[in-house]
Amino acid sequence: MTSDIAAERRTAFVLLTFMALFFGGTWVAGKVAVDAIPPMTLAALRFSIASALLWLWARSKQASGRAPTVHDLPLIFGMGLTAVAAYNVLFLYGLKLAPASDGAIIVPGLAPIMTAALAAVVLGERIGRWGVAGLLTALAGLILVMNPGGAQAPGRLLGDFLFFLGAACWGIYSVIGKAATTRFSPVNATLYGTVTGTLMLLPFAVAERGWNALAAAPLASWIGGLYLAVFGTVLAFVFFYEGVKRIGAARATTFAFLVPIFGVVSSVIMLGERLSASTVAGGALVLLGLWLVQRQPSVQRGQDASLQPAK
Template sequence: MNRKRWLTYGMLTLATSTWGSAFIAGKVAVESFEPATVAFLRFLGAAILLFPLMAVMEKNRIKPNRKDYGLFAVLGLTGIALYNICFFLATKHAPVIKSSLFIAANPVLIVLLSGLFLKEKISGNHIAGMIIALTGVAFIITNGHLLDLFKIGFQPIDLVLMGAVVSWALYSVVGKVVLNKFSSVESTTYAVIFGTIFLLPFAAAETSWQDIQQASVSAWLSIAHMSVFVTVISFVMYYNGIKEVGAAKASIFINVMPVSAVIMATLFLGETFTWAHAIGAAFVLSGVYVGTNPRLFKTKMPRIKRESA
């Protein structure tokens, strides 16, 4: 495996590990603001940082046409506005076990959509890697009690969580199309700008000036963290990863997120790191290795073909 590929995998690991901190930062932020407002403030800060960054890094960038702006709008609507409204609602109202399980299902849907619409090859190592990683995620979020997954009944919040999964999967797949023409910095910047615009009316409707004045310092620091590290740096790295290895393979690294969330909860929230967490983390890392190493499974599965109308 060449050095560039290892660098890409390292960036994807760092990006998805950083996303794990969003669970903790989000819990702090929603104590002062409503979910849509947290999302709006997060991406407003990111947009302020990304636009000058794009101007410096992409001086010879291509001017988007009407179709390009339409795709950027789809990215902003799915991966920025809808996903984050659903995510912060789940952070506030759903059990961590349930929300983590739903988010962990993202790679499966991304792989299927990538095969269906992008004609990416779904190989044996992709499938095996996802199964192994999801097993690890299940260990982590249930603390080793896998049967707990079957004890959680259906609730209205499940529709919100499903919305988050579908939104992020669409964001990843459409993002691959956009990356054929634009860089990861450009794609992220335009998506964040459109997403911030979509979030503005929701934030304006649920937040008053008094809420902003009374917000805690911890809430503002959490939003700043999500703007700079979870959004600007991590989104650019994730999109660069999609461009280099494809949406299907990049999605496997999303399973690293619950591992980092548990580790950060142990370090910053005083939660206990158990044997189940250690086993789960080992499964996740093994799944990522298997999913990104095609030599382990040389027989490739056929591409998913769209049926003609």
């Protein structure tokens, strides 16, 4: 029995490490893909593929639970809007303006902190002294990463602000997701939100008229787009879900610390981005803030398998 438990834990650690690696890689993949594929077209492509794969996976898992009713539509609409449609528009337009490493620090670092703050306001969860300290520390880190008083490339500050709004969207989604998983299984909640968000994106993708650019995009951009769909969406969620089943949500969510690290390292290695001293210092403060927030017991208990790290 003890050896079985140890084996389950090792499996979970491997799955969750790859989950963080896949999420961290979305910043590089998105940067490469959006260089040639228009943002709305890319987002619609990503989630059309992801919706189909998640549906197949949900079928294979024979996910139980009731079908959604008309009373569930506002909740499902909110998940699709915040986690898929709005978040990915901000994510991709941010990548057109700012370095991938900025986004890899700001979004996955701040999203859990945004979740804690919103849960305190909306759900009445106690944030505690550790949570307050984490919020203030992460805010200081965000200011350093954005470095508004320093020399910035044109548009970078705006791109970083879009990343900040993306983190806010993910925080809102996480709060909505807590309500959703009282009605649906994590698998079904994620599937419903993903399909709904995809349907929201499709009209904008058609209006963008980006299909010619998609057809003419280089192989690297296609690989980036497919990575976003398969690795950065489907496999990352599946691995997180399987990890949670083995070691619980509280332990699984601590692997969120690895997402910014993998994202920044891959941006430096694969894109040749250079990190300024303020970016490194700011990233360290954001991670410290995330660690402080995770020390708050109520935050850890509030996590569940549908609330994977921001990507």
